[in-house]
Amino acid sequence: MLRQNLQQKLLQKLSPQQIxxxxxxxxxxxxxxxRIKEELEENPALEDLSLVNLNDPVEEYPDKDPDTQEFNAEETGNDEFDEFNVDDYLQEDSINDYGSKYEQNGDDEEERKEMPIAIQSSFYETLQQQLDLAPISDKxxxxxxxxxxxxxxxGYLRRSITSLLDDLAFSQNVIAEEEEVEDMLKLIQSFEPAGVGARDLQxxxxxxxxKKEQTPVIQKAIKVVENYLxxxxxxxxxxxxxxxxxxxxExxxxxxxxxxxxxxxxxAGETNTxxxxxxxxxxxxxxxxTLILTLNSQNAPELRVSRSYKEMFEHYDKASQKDKKLKEAVQFVKQKLDSARWFxxxxxxxxxxxxxxxxxxxxYQYEYFLTGDERNLRPMILKDIxxxxxxxxxxxxxxxxxKYVQTEFGTFLLKSFFSEAIQMESGEEVSNKEVKKILxxxxxxxxxxxxxxxxxxxxILKEKGYNIARRTVAKYREAMNIPVARLRREL
Structure with a gap:
């Protein structure tokens, strides 16, 4: 049964700019x-002022204040209007010439030289190379x-031999016996890095x-791993x-x-990467x-709205009433200009x-940033800031x-400065970071x-005035990735 009724709702939605x-x-x-490079590639109405300056005279941009660069960095000595053709741009997707366009006008050769790509064999490629050199049959x-x-x-083989036999039969049309797979597994276990192809830690x-020289110590180590792991x-x-x-x-x-x-x-071979x-x-x-805070310069890029696109918009806007195609071009250019300003x-x-x-x-944490002593960290939660x-x-x-901050004592994630409060016997509130430091x-x-x-x-903590339960101590110890006392024991 269909019904019509009126409802009044209060909704809060985020605008595209807020998102x-x-x-x-x-x-x-x-x-x-x-992310900025991606936006520059997608929106030709957005320009990176640092790249434009490579070709334009320095005096054309006297004002480099990030707060005014959007509007005050419009003056440019080059008139690039003739370089843009909106009709051609509208047809780019159908032409499918994206690659050739950016090969000619895109990345700077010098920039590519500054970011070399390291070429090295992966773990699987290294094993495959050793397999290629083994004198074995095609099967x-x-x-x-x-x-x-x-x-x-x-580097472990978690699949069973039976599953491997099924994989070989269905994916490669190779019918093999269990013994053949076991023999090949032993061969692969002889490859480098040592230990590869094992089915468990033992x-x-x-x-x-x-694989080591069989000294008395190594033989005893083998006995320990075999029988007393x-x-x-x-x-x-x-x-x-x-x-x-x-x-x-011993x-x-x-x-x-x-x-x-x-x-x-x-x-083994990919730790550094x-x-x-x-x-x-x-x-x-x-x-x-006196503490001085500065923002990383990479967070303040010099971006501006393209002057040539502004001129293009004015040019097509005047003629848009006469031509339907030009009216579409105006809408396209306006969209790009608005997107650039929003960004x-x-x-x-x-x-x-x-x-x-x-x-x-x-x-809030002024004393800590002056001294670097974690005992000076005040209890601080997100709501405080x-x-x-x-x-x-x-x-x-x-x-x-x-986000990370670099101090004279190291580089830290901002999240690490937030902590809960713990009340001492004296009634004073201290950060749980202080307790963790003592632990x-x-x-x-x-x-x-x-x-x-x-x-x-x-x-020990109670003797120092920190009235904390044993389970809380265990929680803090685990949070610092410190094992229980038995596992910390050394001979």
């Missing part, structure tokens, strides 16, 4: 440059290639140990000494050899007791929000979760043969 600002705000500095080669392709990123460690991982050293009839010195040598092994051989480069968004310097405004708003938020954090700058908590969260110092200075249990750490 664009939110997306730009949460992009870190390392990703902002790529064995197909089996070996299937095994290599089935390894995970750590097999991975044994492959590596058996669980006791080894749980650090039950007393049981190992009794079972293997070793003293603590066991220490054996453990040292096992710890040299790589539990993830697939990462997986490191994330952190580019700070802010810099804080100490000028004789520039969003970048400026991003700059202002970043500076405003970071300045509030710096003022949001109230201080008059913005929403979600805005502060977007800044804190993705870290206690554990780093403990006797490794008799590490401090959580109960003892709780007692």
């Amino acid at each position: 664009q600002f939110i997306k730009l705000l949460q992009i870190p500095t390392v990703g902002l440059d790529a 064995d080669f197909a089996v070996g290639r299937q095994i290599i392709g089935s390894l995970d990123d750590d 097999e991975c460690l044994l492959i590596q140990l058996r 669980d006791e080894f991982t749980r650090k039950h050293y007393d049981k190992l000494e009794r079972s293997l009839n070793m003293d603590s010195v 066991l220490r040598e054996v453990i040292a050899e096992i710890l040299k092994l790589n539990p993830k051989p697939g990462d 997986k490191q994330l480069q952190v580019i700070p968004d802010f810099h804080i310097s100490n000028n004789e007791g 520039i405004d969003a970048i400026k708003q991003r700059q202002q929000t970043l500076l405003k938020t970071m300045n509030a954090i710096m003022q 949001a109230d201080k700058i008059g913005m929403d908590i979600s805005t502060v969260s977007r800044v804190a979760n993705s 870290e110092e206690c554990i780093s200075n403990e006797d490794k043969q008799h590490p401090l249990a959580d109960e003892r750490l709780t007692e």
